[in-house]
Amino acid sequence: MSDPTGPVLPAEAVVDLGAVRSNVAALREHAASAEVMAVVKADAYGHGLVPSARAARAGGATWLGVAQLAEGLALRRAGDTGRLLSWLHVPGDDFGGALTADIDLSASAPWALDEIAAAARATGGTARVHLKIDTGLSRGGATADQWTDLVEHALRLQAEGCLEAVGVWSHLAWADAPQHPTVARQREAFDAALEIAGRRGLTPQVRHLANSAATLTSPALHYDLVRPGLAVYGLSPVPDLGSPADFGLRPAMTLQGRLALVKAVPAGSGVSYGHAYTTPADTTLALVPLGYGDGLPRAASNVGPLQVAGRRHTIAGRVCMDQVVVDLGDRPDVAQVRAGDPVVVFGDAGRGEPTAQDWAEAVDTISYEIVTRIGSRVPRRYVEEES
Structure with a gap:
C-alpha cells in the first residue's frame, strides 16, 4: 500500500500491466x-x-x-x-x-x-x-x-x-x-x-x-x-453475454484502501450526512478514506459494494467527498478488524472481489465510467503479475 520510505497511502489503484499485456494478446486471437x-x-x-x-x-x-x-x-x-x-x-x-x-x-x-x-x-x-x-x-x-x-x-x-x-x-x-x-x-x-x-x-x-x-x-x-x-x-463490454474470464480477459485495476477507523456504535445510530442509513442493531462501523473526490459515484450511497476482511459489504449511508462508511455487522470475526486493515473497492471476481461491473450495476451505469472516473488523487501503482 505504500513505499516504506514515503508516506502511507490511504488508498491506491493497483494496475497490473501483465493483465493489459495478456488481454491484448487474447484480443489478437479474437481478431x-x-x-x-x-x-x-x-x-x-x-x-x-x-x-x-x-x-x-x-x-x-x-x-x-x-x-x-x-x-x-x-x-x-x-x-x-x-x-x-x-x-x-x-x-x-x-x-x-x-x-x-x-x-x-x-x-x-x-x-x-x-x-x-x-x-x-x-x-x-x-x-x-x-x-x-x-x-x-x-x-x-x-x-x-x-x-x-x-x-x-x-x-x-x-x-x-x-x-x-x-x-x-x-x-x-x-x-x-x-x-x-x-x-x-x-x-x-x-x-x-x-x-x-x-x-x-x-x-x-x-x-x-x-x-x-x-x-x-x-x-x-x-x-x-x-x-x-x-x-x-480486462472488463467485459458485453456483461450480459460473458464475463471477462469467458473472453480470456482479466481486470487490470484493483482499487483498494486501508480502513481509517473502526468503532462500535449502538442500534439506531444515524450514519453520515442526512442519516441516509441507520444501524438496525448494535454494530461495528468502518471508515474507508475514498469518496466522490476520488471518483466514487455519489449514487453509490447505500449500494456500493466493498470487501473487508474477506467479506462483501455495502456502503452505509452517503458517499462523501473523501470517505464512506461500511457497516461490518456484529459477527465474532469483526472484533479482529482494525484501522489499517485492507479494503477492496473493486478488483477481480476471480479473487472473490467486487468488480467494476458490480459497481456499474449498483449505480445504473457502465464499467467504463467506473474505472475512468477514478481521480488523480488516487495514486497508481504498477505491478507485473503472471496470469
Whole structure:
C-alpha cells in the first residue's frame, strides 16, 4: 500500500500491466487476421496512459488509438513510435505538431482536411488521414449525403501530395447487442461507403469499425483493424453475454484502501450526512478514506459494494467527498478488524472481489465510467503479475 520510505497511502489503484499485456494478446486471437489498435484515450481508461500503452504494445497491439491530440503527443514524447491514430479534433488544433510526430489523423468534414493539408504544407510532410463515415451513430463522421464530397475533397488534396487517405472508419451504436438490427445496418452503410470511395479511386490501407464488443462477438465486423478499448483493461463490454474470464480477459485495476477507523456504535445510530442509513442493531462501523473526490459515484450511497476482511459489504449511508462508511455487522470475526486493515473497492471476481461491473450495476451505469472516473488523487501503482 505504500513505499516504506514515503508516506502511507490511504488508498491506491493497483494496475497490473501483465493483465493489459495478456488481454491484448487474447484480443489478437479474437481478431484473427485483423490488426489490433489498443485504445488508450482518457488516460487509458483511468489506468495510466504511458504504462498501459507500453504494455499494450508488448501484448501485440500494432496501433494505439487516442481521442485527443494531446494524448498522442504525450505518447510520442514518452518514446512510442508505432502507428497511432487521433480522432477528436476542433478547428485550430495542433495538426502541425501531430504531423511532425507522425500521428495519423481522422477527418469527418472538409474543414478538417483543409487544416490538416495546411499543416502538411507548412511542415513539408504528407499527412496520413482516416476518413470517418457516420453509419448510424449520428455522432462523428460524414453523413451519407456528405460522404462523396468528403472523399473527393480528400482525393484532390491527395493528388496535391499534402495528404494520403490511408483509412476509412466508423463507430457502432449498439455493438454490445450483436443481433440488434442497427449492427447489420451499420455494416451495410459502411460497405456502401467503401464502395463509393473505391469507385472514385480511394482504396484505404485500413478499414476499421469494430470496438471491444464487436471484436469479441462479431468477426464479420473486423475488417483490417479492430479498436478494442475497455477489453484491453480486462472488463467485459458485453456483461450480459460473458464475463471477462469467458473472453480470456482479466481486470487490470484493483482499487483498494486501508480502513481509517473502526468503532462500535449502538442500534439506531444515524450514519453520515442526512442519516441516509441507520444501524438496525448494535454494530461495528468502518471508515474507508475514498469518496466522490476520488471518483466514487455519489449514487453509490447505500449500494456500493466493498470487501473487508474477506467479506462483501455495502456502503452505509452517503458517499462523501473523501470517505464512506461500511457497516461490518456484529459477527465474532469483526472484533479482529482494525484501522489499517485492507479494503477492496473493486478488483477481480476471480479473487472473490467486487468488480467494476458490480459497481456499474449498483449505480445504473457502465464499467467504463467506473474505472475512468477514478481521480488523480488516487495514486497508481504498477505491478507485473503472471496470469
